[in-house]
Amino acid sequence: MGITKRVVIEPVTRVEGHGKVSLLLDENNKVTQARFHVVEFRGFERFIQGRPYWEIPVLVQRLCGICPVSHHLAAAKAMDRIVGADKLTPAAEKIRRLMHYGQMFQSHALHFFHLCSPDLLFGFDADPKTRNIIGVAIKYPELAIQGVMMRKYGQEIIKATAGKKIHGTGAIPGGVNKNLSIAERDIFLKDINQMFDWAKSALNIAKDYTLKNLDKLKPFASFDSNHLSLVRSDGAMDLYHGNLRAITADGKKIFDQVDYSNYCDYLTEEVKSWSYMKFPFIKSLGPKDGWYRVGPLARVNTCDFIDTPLAEAARKEFKALTGGKPNNITMAYHWTRMIELLHSIEKINELLHDKDLQGTDLVVKGKRRNEAVGLIEAPRGTLFHHYKVDDNGLIVMANLIVSTTNNNEAFNRSVQKVAADHIDGVAKITEGLLNHIEVAIRAYDPCLSCATHAMGKMPLIVTLYDHNGNEIDRKIKE
Amino acid sequence: MMMKPKIATASLAGCFGCHMSFLDIDERILQLIELVDFDKSPIDDIKEFTGRCAIGLIEGGCANEDNVHVLQEFRKHCDILVSVGDCAITGDIPALRNNIPLKECLEEAYLNGPTVYNPEKIIPNDKELPLCLDRVYPCNEVVKMDYFLPGCPPSGDAIWQAVVALLNNKPLDLPYELIKYD
Ligand code: SF4
Ligand code: NI
Numbered sequence: 001m002g003i004t005k006r007v008v009i010e011p012v013t014r015v016e017g018h019g020k021v022s023l024l025l026d027e028n029n030k031v032t033q034a035r036f037h038v039v040e041f042r043g044f045e046r047f048i049q050g051r052p053y054w055e056i057p058v059l060v061q062r063l064c065g066i067c068p069v070s071h072h073l074a075a076a077k078a079m080d081r082i083v084g085a086d087k088l089t090p091a092a093e094k095i096r097r098l099m100h101y102g103q104m105f106q107s108h109a110l111h112f113f114h115l116c117s118p119d120l121l122f123g124f125d126a127d128p129k130t131r132n133i134i135g136v137a138i139k140y141p142e143l144a145i146q147g148v149m150m151r152k153y154g155q156e157i158i159k160a161t162a163g164k165k166i167h168g169t170g171a172i173p174g175g176v177n178k179n180l181s182i183a184e185r186d187i188f189l190k191d192i193n194q195m196f197d198w199a200k201s202a203l204n205i206a207k208d209y210t211l212k213n214l215d216k217l218k219p220f221a222s223f224d225s226n227h228l229s230l231v232r233s234d235g236a237m238d239l240y241h242g243n244l245r246a247i248t249a250d251g252k253k254i255f256d257q258v259d260y261s262n263y264c265d266y267l268t269e270e271v272k273s274w275s276y277m278k279f280p281f282i283k284s285l286g287p288k289d290g291w292y293r294v295g296p297l298a299r300v301n302t303c304d305f306i307d308t309p310l311a312e313a314a315r316k317e318f319k320a321l322t323g324g325k326p327n328n329i330t331m332a333y334h335w336t337r338m339i340e341l342l343h344s345i346e347k348i349n350e351l352l353h354d355k356d357l358q359g360t361d362l363v364v365k366g367k368r369r370n371e372a373v374g375l376i377e378a379p380r381g382t383l384f385h386h387y388k389v390d391d392n393g394l395i396v397m398a399n400l401i402v403s404t405t406n407n408n409e410a411f412n413r414s415v416q417k418v419a420a421d422h423i424d425g426v427a428k429i430t431e432g433l434l435n436h437i438e439v440a441i442r443a444y445d446p447c448l449s450c451a452t453h454a455m456g457k458m459p460l461i462v463t464l465y466d467h468n469g470n471e472i473d474r475k476i477k478e
Numbered sequence: 479m480m481m482k483p484k485i486a487t488a489s490l491a492g493c494f495g496c497h498m499s500f501l502d503i504d505e506r507i508l509q510l511i512e513l514v515d516f517d518k519s520p521i522d523d524i525k526e527f528t529g530r531c532a533i534g535l536i537e538g539g540c541a542n543e544d545n546v547h548v549l550q551e552f553r554k555h556c557d558i559l560v561s562v563g564d565c566a567i568t569g570d571i572p573a574l575r576n577n578i579p580l581k582e583c584l585e586e587a588y589l590n591g592p593t594v595y596n597p598e599k600i601i602p603n604d605k606e607l608p609l610c611l612d613r614v615y616p617c618n619e620v621v622k623m624d625y626f627l628p629g630c631p632p633s634g635d636a637i638w639q640a641v642v643a644l645l646n647n648k649p650l651d652l653p654y655e656l657i658k659y660d
Binding site (some may be wrong): 020022035037043045046047048059062063064065066068110113114115129130131132133134137138142145147149151152155158165166167263264267268269270271272274275276278280281287371386397399401435438 | 492493495496497498499501502504505506507508511516521522523524570571572575578582583586587588591592593594596600601602603604606607611618630632633634660
């Protein structure tokens, strides 16, 4: 072997959280290894042990400030089962759904406008100084404002249902702690038509972009994969609740309508030495073939239909592109994300017109349990929370498979594919070429904040210095 | 044209919520870009400092060697450094790990978890992974921090008022309702 060159993209930017890509090249600039690493750990699974169960929905959302509602609700769903609340009151379930669709709306708008639109509007190798939301705001102020105002609308819904835009407290074991007043409702109804218009136009931007560039996007970072999500018992897309379904790249069912309490029988996660993020796979298929994708693309692929008319029409149009088969184009995530954006505003509209939101019966309780699983379809895919609690109500075990972790193998395949297609053998590796790799990663909307909950390795030697360069601490691994 | 002052932001051991709260300034972002240019930040693609910055906003404490390195870089390049949010100020929730033996934590996540598949009993360890600190440190124990903005996260309004005051060399006098400890 000749000399090896190492190229790193660090940090991966315009994604949420901390990630890094490493490429190893030989003397002819052939890519010999391409990896996506999650480089941070925090240790939630261990350090929440010993905390009381009722604290968990507000504690674990600090995993992630981008999708706190997802963790808040997945944990609350698990805690519902812990307190024996097997069926929530209509008011409680609908307030939670409103909170969830509010977050879906804000998160998808944030990702599309604030984080990805610069790549789509300016090109993958545009000047990095302007290839960001500020560049968009200067060149396309109207579009930037639409993105900002859509996100704001979703954030305001979260605030009205959870109490705060980030890290709210609305969901509690067995229900919620407030309903939605008529006055609050009317504020949202006032702007809803505007939101519909903007969501439709965002969907058109994503669709037109994909169709116009289809030849380039089809192979870009793409490969066949399995897909997994929750679906409702009638096969409809349901982002708040359902059963597990997994399908192959050409649409055959691997399993269907699995009660998610039994997720451990179907899924497992492989540990690799070079990433803090584990690699989940479907047990029956094994680590080599059992990996899968989650998130908007997977959900539009797995569901039989969407139960709101505008999004359903958009889904049909999307599926027509692949003759009704699952779509495996990585960059099609953007299009499907905008289908869900539209679906979310349709759902918000439905809910705002529902009198149950003003209900006053908010909490139920039943017979206490000591173990529970809560799942939800978060903006970035299926999110798993699993807890065991002792008789005093203290957590003794926690297992979290966050949405982004499910896509770990897919990130790595995408990075490898782009490296092989665009970087392999190229004499001069430019910033623009490296941004191609980040474009591929961004398509999934990874939430690396979420993905860093696992615990990592002790340091070998770590030295801390103060601002004067004095050593203030030094740790050596035993 | 007058050169605009620059602002830079970093997320260390935080949840990104403080950055999201910064984006909760909503349409005021258009006013902000009249006032400042953005330098190194996870919301743009500037990965190395391009010059001296007036303000550095830091989210999160220090949990690994990279966090320390980034924080020191920010101290070097920014006139004013602000600890934004409880993680930067105290370590906050990530610091809950400070009282737990690391060995236990490793085994929990990579060997014992109910969905772990790890026939070779691997614990992640690679030269691409930064070394972890023995515990999570608040930013002010690593470098000098100039201002502290409490909250988990501080609201968009609080961040907005603080940044505007700092840019105008005004005292940081936030109204009572904007100061929240959660
Ligand atoms: S202070 Fe709160 S919102 Fe900010 S990074 Fe820490 S946990 Fe997230
Ligand atoms: Ni997240």
